[in-house]
Amino acid sequence: MSKQSRIYGAVEAGGTKFVCAIGDEGGKVLKEERFPTQDPASTLARMRSFLRGGSEEFGALAGVGVGSFGPVQLDRRHAQYGCITRTPKPGWSGTDIVGGLAREFSCAVGFDTDVNAAALAEHRWGSARDVQNLVYLTVGTGIGGGALVDGKPIHGVMHPEIGHLYPRRHPRDTAFPGICPFHRDCMEGVASGPAIQARSGATLADLDAAHVQWELEADYLGQLCAQLVLTLSPQRIVMGGGVMKQAQLLGPIRQRMRHWLAGYIDRNEVLSPDSGYVVTPGLGDRAGVLGALALAIDAAAVA
Amino acid sequence: MSKQSRIYGAVEAGGTKFVCAIGDEGGKVLKEERFPTQDPASTLARMRSFLRGGSEEFGALAGVGVGSFGPVQLDRRHAQYGCITRTPKPGWSGTDIVGGLAREFSCAVGFDTDVNAAALAEHRWGSARDVQNLVYLTVGTGIGGGALVDGKPIHGVMHPEIGHLYPRRHPRDTAFPGICPFHRDCMEGVASGPAIQARSGATLADLDAAHVQWELEADYLGQLCAQLVLTLSPQRIVMGGGVMKQAQLLGPIRQRMRHWLAGYIDRNEVLSPDSGYVVTPGLGDRAGVLGALALAIDAAAVA
Numbered sequence: 001m002s003k004q005s006r007i008y009g010a011v012e013a014g015g016t017k018f019v020c021a022i023g024d025e026g027g028k029v030l031k032e033e034r035f036p037t038q039d040p041a042s043t044l045a046r047m048r049s050f051l052r053g054g055s056e057e058f059g060a061l062a063g064v065g066v067g068s069f070g071p072v073q074l075d076r077r078h079a080q081y082g083c084i085t086r087t088p089k090p091g092w093s094g095t096d097i098v099g100g101l102a103r104e105f106s107c108a109v110g111f112d113t114d115v116n117a118a119a120l121a122e123h124r125w126g127s128a129r130d131v132q133n134l135v136y137l138t139v140g141t142g143i144g145g146g147a148l149v150d151g152k153p154i155h156g157v158m159h160p161e162i163g164h165l166y167p168r169r170h171p172r173d174t175a176f177p178g179i180c181p182f183h184r185d186c187m188e189g190v191a192s193g194p195a196i197q198a199r200s201g202a203t204l205a206d207l208d209a210a211h212v213q214w215e216l217e218a219d220y221l222g223q224l225c226a227q228l229v230l231t232l233s234p235q236r237i238v239m240g241g242g243v244m245k246q247a248q249l250l251g252p253i254r255q256r257m258r259h260w261l262a263g264y265i266d267r268n269e270v271l272s273p274d275s276g277y278v279v280t281p282g283l284g285d286r287a288g289v290l291g292a293l294a295l296a297i298d299a300a301a302v303a
Numbered sequence: 304m305s306k307q308s309r310i311y312g313a314v315e316a317g318g319t320k321f322v323c324a325i326g327d328e329g330g331k332v333l334k335e336e337r338f339p340t341q342d343p344a345s346t347l348a349r350m351r352s353f354l355r356g357g358s359e360e361f362g363a364l365a366g367v368g369v370g371s372f373g374p375v376q377l378d379r380r381h382a383q384y385g386c387i388t389r390t391p392k393p394g395w396s397g398t399d400i401v402g403g404l405a406r407e408f409s410c411a412v413g414f415d416t417d418v419n420a421a422a423l424a425e426h427r428w429g430s431a432r433d434v435q436n437l438v439y440l441t442v443g444t445g446i447g448g449g450a451l452v453d454g455k456p457i458h459g460v461m462h463p464e465i466g467h468l469y470p471r472r473h474p475r476d477t478a479f480p481g482i483c484p485f486h487r488d489c490m491e492g493v494a495s496g497p498a499i500q501a502r503s504g505a506t507l508a509d510l511d512a513a514h515v516q517w518e519l520e521a522d523y524l525g526q527l528c529a530q531l532v533l534t535l536s537p538q539r540i541v542m543g544g545g546v547m548k549q550a551q552l553l554g555p556i557r558q559r560m561r562h563w564l565a566g567y568i569d570r571n572e573v574l575s576p577d578s579g580y581v582v583t584p585g586l587g588d589r590a591g592v593l594g595a596l597a598l599a600i601d602a603a604a605v606a
Contacts, residue, residue, distance in 0.1 A: 156537055158573075228534065
């Protein structure tokens, strides 16, 4: 075997699109393909076909990593390991995402949630390289979060489902019922991209800076950050996703987080407005697929 | 050195009382003393005196563990490591709890929050021996929580401060303002022992089962459990403290947790009323001091 570095397959399996890549140990992507998520059979066939092509072009894969939309079964002892469990997305409940990959490519396979994977990528190559405990939040079509403790993704009984925590309703937002099919006015129900659209008839980017929607969004996401400080106690919160492309949200979110903590937490590294405690992803949109690459590398390392 | 098992010192440093013990590797307590928490100097002198006496009676201590009320500084690289940082408890802000112990007893010293210590004890000897990720909650004078991930206490930027999360207010509890000096109506402000007393003029035990206070308490603590499922994703929640002596609360708390999760989480091990997901401590009131013993054992093991 030559001295060339090992090659990995990476798949960000999203609810709206799949991003597949071939990459190396250093996080360098050699080839990439994105395509819309359709029915499970054709989507997974296309994923496999990409990985086969990559392996023919660059050599045998040392590992494959998949970061998937959820909820997923992460317990290796469970018969449903590697599957999406129950999702409102038509046709996808019970879909086995990683089944057969290990056999087909004769390599280790890593599997986790898309947001745990993104947290891993931000820890390895992005905005959270200097800390071991962090949360990665995505605020877009939905709201979700992944968390690392001591540098490793949390699983537990399932995996964090941070986006379905309840905020206290803002006094200027009492009429809007919320859009979450499970909880109506949980965080996802009042602060996701579709919630903004349902309330205001527009995206945040299209609304004037003085529009109340900006105030609501910062308040709800600030509450969410405060809830994370009080539970997971992260050393950093990295906020990505479509809504967070409005980077001017960061300042008001930090301010509202501080408001909701109400003086109880006295750590300057959390509270200082310029502490960099709440940040946008260093890897931008690439956190998901690079996270899948990190999962592949880690799976191969312990195999 | 003889073959006799190693001996450890353990201190549960509580806001109202200290419990000091000498114990062995198996969690057996050989000697114990409890005394009220007074000013720092005399309280810590009494703690040291107990440990000295224990060491004279049973032999050199292989380790000392302290589980302390908080907030505390757990970062070993920090100048304030081992101190209570800022507390409303008069005279105790900045108190160095573990300083000098290592030198005086020439042994390893373990230090953590009282609730992280209790979580460790329940994991090693109590109600959570079969899981690696768990939360220990105490509901009494205050509400606090500790959490283990992969069998180890979470620290992060500080440590979890679970009791200060906000619940949604119960429709039958709109008049009570809450008693938390920081947040008014956070969990501790509406559901701790003193909150029950302030609202109802009695303890839960003194109130008829039909009194609304029972319904409020179960609802708030059920919300708290739901918030923990969505963030820390524990495999078990162990609920101790004075209020939880009313063990008939467990059923309604599980029911309200299920209500607040609203069908989003579909794991039977969480939702089934008899799953044993939310339980009382296997060690009862002993979780705190035995947790301190576990801290001592672990500190000596890595020293």
